[in-house]
Amino acid sequence: MLVFRTLEMLKADFANGKEVLRPDEYLNNGLPYCKKCKQPRWYVSDDNLFAIRGLCKCQEEQRMQQQQIELKQKRMIEFNNRQKLSLLGDRYKNIMFENAIITQSNVDIYNKARIYVQKSNVMLDNNIGLYIYGDNSSGKTFLTACMCNELVWKGYRCVYTNLANILNEIRASYDGKGLGVCELLRKLNTYDFAFIDDLGKEFIGREYNPKNSKWAEEKFFEILNSRYNAKKPIIFSSNYLIGELITVLGLDKAIVERINEMSTRVIKLEGDDFRQREREEKSELAKKLGI
Numbered sequence: 001m002l003v004f005r006t007l008e009m010l011k012a013d014f015a016n017g018k019e020v021l022r023p024d025e026y027l028n029n030g031l032p033y034c035k036k037c038k039q040p041r042w043y044v045s046d047d048n049l050f051a052i053r054g055l056c057k058c059q060e061e062q063r064m065q066q067q068q069i070e071l072k073q074k075r076m077i078e079f080n081n082r083q084k085l086s087l088l089g090d091r092y093k094n095i096m097f098e099n100a101i102i103t104q105s106n107v108d109i110y111n112k113a114r115i116y117v118q119k120s121n122v123m124l125d126n127n128i129g130l131y132i133y134g135d136n137s138s139g140k141t142f143l144t145a146c147m148c149n150e151l152v153w154k155g156y157r158c159v160y161t162n163l164a165n166i167l168n169e170i171r172a173s174y175d176g177k178g179l180g181v182c183e184l185l186r187k188l189n190t191y192d193f194a195f196i197d198d199l200g201k202e203f204i205g206r207e208y209n210p211k212n213s214k215w216a217e218e219k220f221f222e223i224l225n226s227r228y229n230a231k232k233p234i235i236f237s238s239n240y241l242i243g244e245l246i247t248v249l250g251l252d253k254a255i256v257e258r259i260n261e262m263s264t265r266v267i268k269l270e271g272d273d274f275r276q277r278e279r280e281e282k283s284e285l286a287k288k289l290g291i
Contacts, residue, residue: 005050005051005052006049006050006051007031007042007044007048007051009051010031010042010051010052010053011029011030011031014027014030014031014032015030019032019053024036025041028040032053033056034056034057034058034059036056036058037056037057037058039056039057039058040054040056041053041054041055041056041059042054078155079152079153082152082155082156082157082158083149083152085157085159086148086152086157086158086159086160087159087160087161087165088145088148088149088160092141092142092145092149092160093149094149095142095145095146095149096146096149096150096153097110097113097114097117097146097150099146100142100143100146105270106139106143106269106270109132109143109267109268109269109270110143112265112267113143113146113147116128116130116147117147117150117151117154120151120154120156120193123233124156124192124193124232124233127231127232127233127262128233128264128265129233129234129235129236129262129263129264130233130235130236130263130264130265130266130267131236131238131242131259131260131263131265131266131267132144132235132236132237132238132267132268132269133237133238133239133240133241133242133266133267133268133269134239134268134269134270135239135270136239138269138270139269140197140198140237140238140269141197141198141237143237143269144160144195144197144235144237145160145195147195147235148160148193148195151192151193156192156193157190157191157192157193158191158192158193158194158195159188159191159193159194159195160195160197161194161195161196161197162196162197162198162199162201162202163196163199163202163216163220163223164201164202166184166188166219166223167202167216167219167220169184170184170219181219181222185222185223185226188223188226188227189226189227189230189232191232192232193232193233193234193235194227194232194233194234194235195234195235195237196234196235196236196237197237198237198238198239199236199237199238199240199245199259200238200239200240200244200245200249201239202216203216203217203249203250203251217251217252217255220255221252221254221255221258224255224258224259224262225258227262228258228261228262233262234262234263236259236263242256242259242260242263242266243256245259
C-alpha cells in the first residue's frame with residue numbers, strides 16, 4: 001500500500017521504528033540511501049507536499065534488466081510457437097543470417113535477402129515475391145530458411161514447405177486423413193509469407209505418369225491462384241530458370257506465367273557446392289575424433 005507522507009513524517013517514521021532499513025540501506029540525514037550506489041531511496045513530489053519510498057539508481061537498473069529478460073523470454077516463446085507453425089524442419093530451425101557463410105560469389109544475394117527482411121512490411125503490403133534459382137547444392141534452401149527464420153523472429157507468420165508436401169496433404173484428404181483442398185488453401189493464406197522450396201523436382205519424370213502430373217499441375221495452379229488473389233507473397237527456390245519450367249519440365253504456360261507474375265524479382269544464387277563444404281567439415285570433425 002502506497003503511503004503519502006511529508007518528508008519530515010518519513011524521517012520521523014524511521015526515527016521511531018515505523019519504517020525499517022533494509023539490509024542494503026543506511027540512513028543519511030534521517031532518510032534511506034543505497035549502500036551500493038549511494039543514491040536516495042525516496043522521492044519528493046514536485047510541490048514538496050509528500051515523500052514516498054522509491055527505487056535507487058541500481059534498483060531501477062535491475063528492474064529494467066529484469067524487464068528486458070522477461071521480454072526476451074516472452075519473445076523467444078512466441079518465436080518458437082510461430083516457428084513450429086512454419087513447418088521448417090529441425091535441420092534449419094536455428095539458422096539466421098549471422099550463421100551464413102558469406103563469400104564473394106553470394107554476398108550480393110545475401111544483401112538483397114537482408115533488405116527484403118528489413119523492409120518486410122513493404123514487401124507484404126505490396127505482395128512482392130521472389131524467385132531464387134541456382135545450381136544444385138548452391139545453398140538455396142539455407143538462404144531461404146534464413147529469410148524464413150528472420151521473418152518469424154520479426155513476428156510474421158510464415159510457412160516453409162515444398163510442393164510435394166502440399167500435394168501429399170491433398171492426396172491424404174481423399175482418404176480422410178489430410179486437409180481438403182479448400183481447407184488447405186484457406187490455411188496457406190493465413191500465412192504472411194510462403195516459402196516453396198525446390199520447385200520443379202515434383203515434375204521430373206512426369207512423362208511416366210502423365211495423369212498424375214496433370215492433377216499436380218491443376219492443384220499447383222489452385223495454390224498459386226489462391227495466394228495471388230489473397231495478395232500474399234511467395235518466395236520460390238528452384239534449380240531451374242523460370243523459362244526452363246516450360247522448356248525443360250513442360251509445365252503448363254499459365255502456371256509459369258503466374259509464377260513469373262508473382263516473382264517480382266528473379267535472383268540467381270551463385271556459390272560453392274554447399275553440401276560438399278558441409279561434408280568436408282563433418283569429415284574433418286570425424287578425423288579429429290579418431291574416426
